[in-house]
Amino acid sequence: MTMLDIDGIAVSPDHYIDGRRVPSTESFELFSPIDQRPLGRIAEGLAVHTDAAIAAAEQAFPAWSALGAAERKPLLDRFAEEIGRRADAFCRLESVDAGVLLSRMRHGVVPRAMLNIGWFAQHALSLQERPIETEQAHHIVRHDPAGVVVIITPWNAPLMLSTWKLGPALAAGNCCILKPPEWAPLTCSLLADAAHAAGLPPGVFNVVQGTGARTGARLVADPRVARISFTGSVPTAKLIAQAAGANLVPCSLELGGKSPFIVLEDADLDGAAATGALMYRNAGQVCLAGTRFLVHEKVADAFTAAMRGYVEKLTVGDPREESTEVGPIIHPRQVERVQGFVQRAVAGGAQLLWGGAPHDFGAQYFQPTMLTRLQQTDEIVQNEVFGPVLTLQTFSDDDEAIALANGTDYGLGGVCYGATAHATAVAERVRTGFIWVNSFGIRDLAAPFGGIKRSGIGREGGDWSFEFFCDIKDVVVPKKPFKASFSHR
Missing domain, CATH: 3.40.605.10 (Aldehyde Dehydrogenase; Chain A, domain 1)
Known part of the structure; x- marks a missing residue:
């Protein structure tokens, strides 16, 4: 050739x-x-x-x-x-x-x-x-x-x-x-x-x-x-x-990953929300992203509002442009897969907080999406979407948060936001290969990387x-x- x-x-x-x-x-x-x-x-x-x-x-x-x-x-x-x-x-x-x-x-x-x-x-x-x-x-x-x-x-x-x-x-x-x-x-x-x-x-x-x-x-x-x-x-x-x-x-x-993003009652909500918006980078096609948001019920509304503010500022477009923050999904088959997850979730009773449809920039672009009103057994909670689609569930105490975090067949990564000692204690109970406390994406070549379960x-x-x-x-x-x-x- x-x-x-x-x-x-x-x-x-x-x-x-x-x-x-x-x-x-x-x-x-x-x-x-x-x-x-x-x-x-x-x-x-x-x-x-x-x-x-x-x-x-x-x-x-x-x-x-x-x-x-x-x-x-x-x-x-x-x-x-x-x-x-x-x-x-x-x-x-x-x-x-x-x-x-x-x-x-x-x-x-x-x-x-x-x-x-x-x-x-x-x-x-x-x-x-x-x-x-x-x-x-x-x-x-x-x-x-x-x-x-x-x-x-x-x-x-x-x-x-x-x-x-x-x-x-x-x-x-x-x-x-x-x-x-x-x-x-x-x-x-x-x-x-x-x-x-x-x-x-x-x-x-x-x-x-x-x-x-x-x-x-x-x-x-x-x-x-x-x-x-x-x-x-x-x-x-x-x-x-x-x-x-x-x-x-x-x-x-x-x-694959279906990692939890835990927001505790004592978390810095603005910091957690800013980090949460990062989960849409590479159009959500990142295995280690925290895609299941688990938020304490007392701060759920405030956190959702804060994260919405960051998401609304994201620029979807040509990845070659410096201003772009969310690019395309890799292939038409993957676009169909992502859209299918969202449509089935909504048909099953899930509520769209934002997004939920293809983006008007082009055929392989999808709106940053967040769904709530979900059950732990729902397909979109249990299975990896690998697109710009996140879910949000609430919890009332640490035990419930940990049960939700551990309640899938995956165990790659995770994120936990809260007062440092509190968040660290919760993170240690999450069954996963690694988990970031009040941070995301910190990697060192000397440290181990990998997952458990599926x-x-x-x-x-x-x-x-x-x-x-x-x-x-x-x-x-x-x-x-x-x-x-x-x-x-």
């Missing part, structure tokens, strides 16, 4: 396998969520491509893993630098391809993508060998690379989540195959250019594009794969886990990433001469 021209940015539609671009006899059409215009055709990963990528990674693994963390670090540092050199292209490309706010790409995503690579390259230096001394022996605990890693990322944050997984996987000494989201694959293709320019050896990093049902399914079912890291939906995760289970391949699964398996970040991407080995050296004996005395 010829190069695609996306608003003046040249990007390859082909796969990247064993250090070179590889075309396909089959392709699929890509459209921009901003205005539904076609962006071009993207190479579809067939069996020949998945097989070639896994073979290339296998072949590259002995030399890459033998380098050691200190020798891999300069190459990975250059990889981060090459991402930085292409910062403007990454920003504009993902905005057109995935509808992400251009301002968020510039100030948040691209700097974080660079950090994802560089930070883990540095952190790997501390994980080479860890001694444990016992009375009988010296134990040398090693973090050895596992082998071929398959990484599958979602369409709501392709660049950030790809580098979040690639950073520790590559730093640990693995060779990776990235399967980008079919609805937003372009920045992953540009990521291959950055890796190539940085001098990563052929086969160490590969990109195979395609659908989950075809390309992804082949990758996760291959017995040569040593690890699978996936961020996405629960139904897809179940299919991946089934395929991986047949080969006993460990999986890291970061899945929100996932495993943790990413810091040592936890390396625990997953490595084989942990204990080399045991006795302190005294060892004498073999069958005696039980």
Whole structure:
């Protein structure tokens, strides 16, 4: 295929396998969520491509893993630098391809993508060998690379989540195959250019594009794969886990969220309301957002009025404009899904506080929406919408708030606003992988990230990433001469 021209940015539609671009006899059409215009055709990963990528990674693994963390670090540092050199292209490309706010790409995503690579390259230096001394022996605990890693990322944050997984996987000494989201694959293709320019050896990093049902399914079912890291939906995760289970391949699964946003009676209502409006960013297509507002009944009216004031100031529009705060939903199918949730909820007796319909800016834009008068068993309370749609329920005391917060099958994140000691005590009782007290979105690469229940398996970040991407080995050296004996005395 010829190069695609996306608003003046040249990007390859082909796969990247064993250090070179590889075309396909089959392709699929890509459209921009901003205005539904076609962006071009993207190479579809067939069996020949998945097989070639896994073979290339296998072949590259002995030399890459033998380098050691200190020798891999300069190459990975250059990889981060090459991402930085292409910062403007990454920003504009993902905005057109995935509808992400251009301002968020510039100030948040691209700097974080660079950090994802560089930070883990540095952190790997501390994980080479860890001694444990016992009375009988010296134990040398090693973090050895596992082998071929398959990484599958979602369409709501392709660049950030790809580098979040690639950073520790590559730093640990693995060779990776990235399967980008079919609805937003372009920045992953540009990521291959950055890796190539940085001098990563052929086969160490590969990109195979395609659908989950075809390309992804082949990758996760291959017995040569040593690890699978996936961020996405629960139904897809179940299919991946089934395929991986047949080969006993460990999986890291970061899945959906239906996180509570708790507002206690002693909360700073204006601060909580301002933070609440942030839940609409990226058109609500953020897994860790607090989408279920649980508000103490004594402050519910005041909080609702305060949040309405912030929501009414939000600008819905083209994500490339600096003034835009809520952009498009990724795909017409996702728009239908979001609208269906709202319509069924209203038909079932829910009340719209605001929003509830497509936005007049364009076909893939939806009004920031809040629904109330809901039961805990309602579909929209229990299931992830993944759009700019929130729900509001009230409670009378802490026990009821916690029961509501824990009353879904999800457990990814959460937010709790209140007097610090009070909010912290409530937060500690919420069953979730992480929860922010009087804040939102504070992340540190050294801290664990992941969910419980249907929100996932495993943790990413810091040592936890390396625990997953490595084989942990204990080399045991006795302190005294060892004498073999069958005696039980």
